[in-house]
Amino acid sequence: MRKAFIFLLIVVAAACSKEEFCIQPSAVAMTMNFKTYDSTLTLVDTPLVDATVFNLDTAYFFVDNALSLTRASVALKKGQDAQTYVIRHSNENDTVLIRYQSDTNFISNGCGYQTYFTLENATSASDRIDSVNITSERVDNLNTNPHLEIIYK
Amino acid sequence: MLFAQEGVDSTAIVKIDSTKSTPKKKEVYKNRFKYYRVGIDLSKLVRSTLTDKYSTAEFLVETIYKPKLHIVAEGGWARSTKEGPARNIEFTSSSYFMRAGFDKYFFGKLYKQDLDNAFVGLRLGSASLNRQQAKATLWDPFYGNQSLTFAPDRRLLHWIELTAGFRMEVVKNIFLGWNIRGKTFLNGGKLKERTPIYLSGYGIAEKQPGIDYSFYVLYGFGKQ
Numbered sequence: 001m002r003k004a005f006i007f008l009l010i011v012v013a014a015a016c017s018k019e020e021f022c023i024q025p026s027a028v029a030m031t032m033n034f035k036t037y038d039s040t041l042t043l044v045d046t047p048l049v050d051a052t053v054f055n056l057d058t059a060y061f062f063v064d065n066a067l068s069l070t071r072a073s074v075a076l077k078k079g080q081d082a083q084t085y086v087i088r089h090s091n092e093n094d095t096v097l098i099r100y101q102s103d104t105n106f107i108s109n110g111c112g113y114q115t116y117f118t119l120e121n122a123t124s125a126s127d128r129i130d131s132v133n134i135t136s137e138r139v140d141n142l143n144t145n146p147h148l149e150i151i152y153k
Numbered sequence: 154m155l156f157a158q159e160g161v162d163s164t165a166i167v168k169i170d171s172t173k174s175t176p177k178k179k180e181v182y183k184n185r186f187k188y189y190r191v192g193i194d195l196s197k198l199v200r201s202t203l204t205d206k207y208s209t210a211e212f213l214v215e216t217i218y219k220p221k222l223h224i225v226a227e228g229g230w231a232r233s234t235k236e237g238p239a240r241n242i243e244f245t246s247s248s249y250f251m252r253a254g255f256d257k258y259f260f261g262k263l264y265k266q267d268l269d270n271a272f273v274g275l276r277l278g279s280a281s282l283n284r285q286q287a288k289a290t291l292w293d294p295f296y297g298n299q300s301l302t303f304a305p306d307r308r309l310l311h312w313i314e315l316t317a318g319f320r321m322e323v324v325k326n327i328f329l330g331w332n333i334r335g336k337t338f339l340n341g342g343k344l345k346e347r348t349p350i351y352l353s354g355y356g357i358a359e360k361q362p363g364i365d366y367s368f369y370v371l372y373g374f375g376k377q
Binding site for chain 1: 235293294301359
């Protein structure tokens with residue numbers, strides 16, 4: 001009888017399994033690189049001095065007073081189809097308008113769902129910015145390549 | 154004189170080979186479907202008391218088709234609650250299952266009523282899953298979290314199972330036995346999203362393929 005009881009305990013313990021554990025899914029971020037053309041017309045990184053990056057839809061700064069900034073990660077907002085980001089450096093503001101679509105995706109039974117984005121258009125009216133290019137349309141944390149190139153004059 | 158042909162030995166005796174005269178009839182086990190065992194899986198009951206994530210019960214009935222071949226039917230139910238530590242997805246579900254197949258026993262009997270034996274078996278299982286309304290949280294530290302709601306739904310899942318085990322009579326008509334089961338869904342794609350913690354008859358629904366164990370107490374009755 002004791003052997004049967006021990007066997008039953010082993011059976012019960014062996015049949016248990018841990019549920020997939022996830023505190024919360026990682027935030028989905030869009031990354032932007034800051035570039036300029038050098039004398040040979042080759043695109044190179046251009047560091048922005050005393051840079052702050054933010055938008056008007058959140059009180060958080062995505063970057064706050066970075067001494068030298070060549071890349072920034074920002075969050076897009078679900079439920080909107082466009083957002084304007086402010087890049088402040090050398091005591092002046094540049095704005096970049098991003099148009100996009102959002103969709104809800106299943107990640108896993110532990111993590112649940114997360115919003116992914118597809119970039120459609122990116123423009124800037126700032127005098128200091130030459131152009132804004134979309135280098136990777138899909139913003140989903142699966143692709144680590146930068147999504148935007150902001151090319152300064 | 155049976156043969157009057159010239160040159161034929163009329164006294165020759167024609168031998169009849171009686172073993173080749175008529176085809177032998179297959180013997181039918183005379184007590185087919187006359188002996189039954191009913192049982193309950195104790196391991197599921199114990200597991201239900203050890204966790205608050207699910208509760209389940211499973212029952213079994215088997216009958217002798219041939220001395221080494223039993224027909225088996227199993228059924229039961231389960232309820233489960235999925236609630237992650239961060240409330241990423243939350244829902245409750247209930248399910249009912251039926252499973253049928255056969256067990257092929259290995260060894261001969263030491264005496265007429267001997268039913269102690271090891272076996273392998275095959276099952277086909279189906280479960281009806283009823284998921285209640287599910288809630289999920291879209292985490293967003295910058296713009297604020299949002300809630301998602303998914304409507305209740307029903308699913309019918311099917312799987313195939315290989316099993317092996319042992320049965321032993323401990324006192325007259327009372328048996329103890331165990332099964333080990335390996336199983337795989339035939340239509341598991343229906344459970345990729347919002348998978349319940351536990352699916353009755355199958356077990357931990359996220360395991361594909363799954364392995365499970367049973368520990369039975371059974372009562373036998375009828376004519377062997």
